[in-house]
Amino acid sequence: MRIAGSNQAINNLVKWSARDDWAPYFEEVFAHHLDPVMDKFDVTSEDLAEILGDAFDMLYGVILEDFFATRFGDDGELNVIDDYLKRRGWREKVPAKRYLAAIRDSVISLYEVVDIDSGKAMTVRDMIRGGGPVTVEEKMGSESAAPWDRIAARLVTVNNKPCFTGGMLLLPHKASGTFLSVFNETAKDVRAGLRREAKKQGENPAITSEEVEELLLDSRGPCLLTQVWLIDALTQINAPPPEMRNTDGDAILFSEVRFPISGDEAEVAATVDGIENVERNAPAEASWTWHGGSSPSQPIAARKHEGLTLQSVVDGGRTSLGNIDIGNGIILLSTNSRERAERGRDLLASRLGALVGAPLISHEAMERRMETSADSRVPEEDEIPPEIAAQIIREHFDNHYRRLLENPVPVLDGKAPRQAVKTKKGRGQVIEWLKYLENSEHRRANGEGQEPYDMTWMWRELKLEGER
Numbered sequence: 522m523r524i525a526g527s528n529q530a531i532n533n534l535v536k537w538s539a540r541d542d543w544a545p546y547f548e549e550v551f552a553h554h555l556d557p558v559m560d561k562f563d564v565t566s567e568d569l570a571e572i573l574g575d576a577f578d579m580l581y582g583v584i585l586e587d588f589f590a591t592r593f594g595d596d597g598e599l600n601v602i603d604d605y606l607k608r609r610g611w612r613e614k615v616p617a618k619r620y621l622a623a624i625r626d627s628v629i630s631l632y633e634v635v636d637i638d639s640g641k642a643m644t645v646r647d648m649i650r651g652g653g654p655v656t657v658e659e660k661m662g663s664e665s666a667a668p669w670d671r672i673a674a675r676l677v678t679v680n681n682k683p684c685f686t687g688g689m690l691l692l693p694h695k696a697s698g699t700f701l702s703v704f705n706e707t708a709k710d711v712r713a714g715l716r717r718e719a720k721k722q723g724e725n726p727a728i729t730s731e732e733v734e735e736l737l738l739d740s741r742g743p744c745l746l747t748q749v750w751l752i753d754a755l756t757q758i759n760a761p762p763p764e765m766r767n768t769d770g771d772a773i774l775f776s777e778v779r780f781p782i783s784g785d786e787a788e789v790a791a792t793v794d795g796i797e798n799v800e801r802n803a804p805a806e807a808s809w810t811w812h813g814g815s816s817p818s819q820p821i822a823a824r825k826h827e828g829l830t831l832q833s834v835v836d837g838g839r840t841s842l843g844n845i846d847i848g849n850g851i852i853l854l855s856t857n858s859r860e861r862a863e864r865g866r867d868l869l870a871s872r873l874g875a876l877v878g879a880p881l882i883s884h885e886a887m888e889r890r891m892e893t894s895a896d897s898r899v900p901e902e903d904e905i906p907p908e909i910a911a912q913i914i915r916e917h918f919d920n921h922y923r924r925l926l927e928n929p930v931p932v933l934d935g936k937a938p939r940q941a942v943k944t945k946k947g948r949g950q951v952i953e954w955l956k957y958l959e960n961s962e963h964r965r966a967n968g969e970g971q972e973p974y975d976m977t978w979m980w981r982e983l984k985l986e987g988e989r
Contacts, residue, residue: 534621538585645672777855807848
């Protein structure tokens, strides 16, 4: 929403805030927000600006608006916007002055995006104070937003229309969960402390949760939000790349086992045809897939480590353990781990015997494989039509998520979604899980210029349509 003269008014206010009588107050607010995190990570504000890049400007904007809304002095009689409007307000347009006054009286909160009208508006709900959804005119924000985004922001009303102020931070779902948990626990402690103190004074006032939450949002909320966001951002930046493993729990290491063929290739192929759990890909091809059994144990293996799990699935939900090819006088086994390569080597050697010579095994790390793949990639002459590609992607996601509904999920206390949704606690966990999946999918699709996969059926399948 555009407010006449608001950008110029903010620029003028920033210059006013740099005056000698206000600069120390801003430095105080800046320190309250950043000092605990800078001490924790042993960095300076200059380091943060370099590490975060453009994101530091967003963080700075949120801190600046907290300074604009803070009152100083023994009785809260000092405020930079009050001072500016009193002494220089005559230079600003009326709508801009109303906007500055709205920032002065605003309280930051955490908002969840529940609907988007791209390029025009988005509808949000306050995750702390509750209440009904609010539709906000927001052109740029609505173009980049995804469903279930969590935004730390100040929502104000100017000229009878709700709008966001300039300072906004997008919190990942994990970080927003951390904030909500800390905030709710702090609110309980503060409320209990106020009640105890009142009883000591012989009073018994009705101290509501809403009053305490409003007090906390105004006093500690801004710093807590920026610190949770900053800790999450720095943790992600400093974290090593996630460890990749397959569903057996083996570290990903692309491996190849090459057997020189010393006998007849046709006899070798016939022998491979007879190996259990090895299936020829097509009748006329000398190519096979070596697969595992059915998949109930796979999620268990995937939970034995921290990081990402690489899973290759063939028809029937079975895991592909590797590929076998015959050509140019060799039989080649390709797998994604050292352990599978060694198992496959032993399996083939025991069955093929004198038909093959001594094997040669080689390995290639994932990073190197990705580099060589990128270097050798060439444009396809015959591209798949967009509608066919979309259908393939949709069918892939259909199969993936249908299996996911039946298998244990770590964030659901190791329960399958269909099982977890049967309890009150599990229902809440499943709702958060679905929101996270949908949010991630929209961000993935936006980044790749694709239409996001529609997860509406999952909400319906779990009987959660009313919570969407």
